[in-house]
Amino acid sequence: MPLVSLRQLLDHAAEHRYGIPAFNVNNLEQVKAIMAAADETDSPVIMQGSAGARKYAGEAYLRHLILAAVEAHPHVPVVMHQDHGASPAVCVQAIRSGFSSVMMDGSLLADAKTPSSYDYNVDTTRLVVEMAHAVGVSVEGELGVLGSLETLAGGKEDGHGAEGAMTREQLLTDPAQAADFVNSTHVDALAIAIGTSHGAYKFTRKPDGEILAISRIKEIHARIPNTHLVMHGSSSVPQEWLAVIREFGGEMPETWGVPVEQIQEGIRNGVRKVNIDTDIRLAMTGAMRRTLARKRSEFDPRKILKEAQLAAKVLCRERYEAFGCAGMGPRIRAVPLEDMAARYAERALAPVIR
Ligand code: G3H
Ligand code: 13P
Ligand code: ZN
Secondary structure, eight states: OOOOOHHHHHHHHHHTTOOEEEEEOOSHHHHHHHHHHHHHHTOOEEEEEOHHHHHHHOHHHHHHHHHHHHHHSTTSOEEEEEEEEOSHHHHHHHHHTTOSEEEEOTTBOTTSSSBOOHHHHHHHHHHHHHHHHHTTOEEEEEESOOBOTTTOBBOOTTSOSOOSBOOTTTTBOOHHHHHHHHHHHOOSEEEEOBSOOSSSOSBSSSOOTTTSOHHHHHHHHHHOTTSEEEEOSOOOOOHHHHHHHHHTTOOOOSOBOOOHHHHHHHHTTTEEEEEESHHHHHHHHHHHHHHHHHOTTOOOHHHHHHHHHHHHHHHHHHHHHHTTOTTOGGGOOOOOHHHHHHHHHTTTTOOOOO
16 A cells, blocks of 8 residues: 555544544654554554654664655555654755655744744645645644643754743644634644653653643633644653563653543544653663663674563553554555645645634
8 A cells, every 4th residue: 555644544534433543653663563563553643754764774774764664564554654744855855865855843943943823824734735735745833832831941852842931822722723724724633731751751740620620621622622632741761661671771760741541532522643752761771771781692692682672562452442443454445645735625624623
């Protein structure tokens, strides 16, 4: 099957009321783990590359790893998505290199750390939508700034995120503004801010409604029920993997992520794409530490990476099952990007805002 567009998968997910994990990828082991889990559960796949992934792997390796996955698993629908495009130029580059979906993150300026004005966000996102839709590529936008409602700090941990102190208002997407944003830009999916942030240190305690605003998802969904919502910073930071990392020499202070049940509540309220990077990192690091400690004479990296791959696969499988994705892959027939472009041109995919 050729690459499919994000819009096609999210429309299917909305129709059948499930969510799709969007896993960040940087290397062969992550790609293989995600594909193995998708294969075992018959799930559709979204793999995304961040600016950090481009820096680590390089664009060509990243692209070919994902295309290799498509070749190795021809029956699995796969989206190749640009995560947090910091400018229209980054998005155009991704489109040119064959990505079927891009994120224009105009919530920050092109430096990826300064919160932007609303008008800047609308203008840059609309520009990317015009270019991307012309070739059938879908676009995710972001409104609101990712960051902690506990500390009112932006999330800088992964090299992408607002710097300095924020207000609670900036950290929570406004439903009325979300409606105006979708109406003005025609994005296919909207990333919203509800108190999550990237990385392992999201919450200092198991989150409640004060610091993880699932209620805000409900308000936004009530206002724009036909828009696919995206939750960033959605790793659950499994306590079991933290324990393994600590047991085998790692140093990680107490921390909490987004509980899977809260994500499921989000999915019941319009969340269709769930971004996960950190959980795979934690599982792989835990598995590698444990293998290195237990098999002290092992010098073949493949033996160590095989354990990391297995740990990542189990984690991905759990998320596919928990989000209702399992069994959906074979029900999807790829719509060519040219056909998606034609539908956008007829305005058949324009947002419906009440
Ligand atoms: O966008 C968030 C991801 O966790 C990316 O992190 O830039 O370290 O690859 P990264
Ligand atoms: P996590 O750091 O919670 O895995 O979030 C990843 C993400 O949002 C990528 O865009
Ligand atoms: Zn993100």
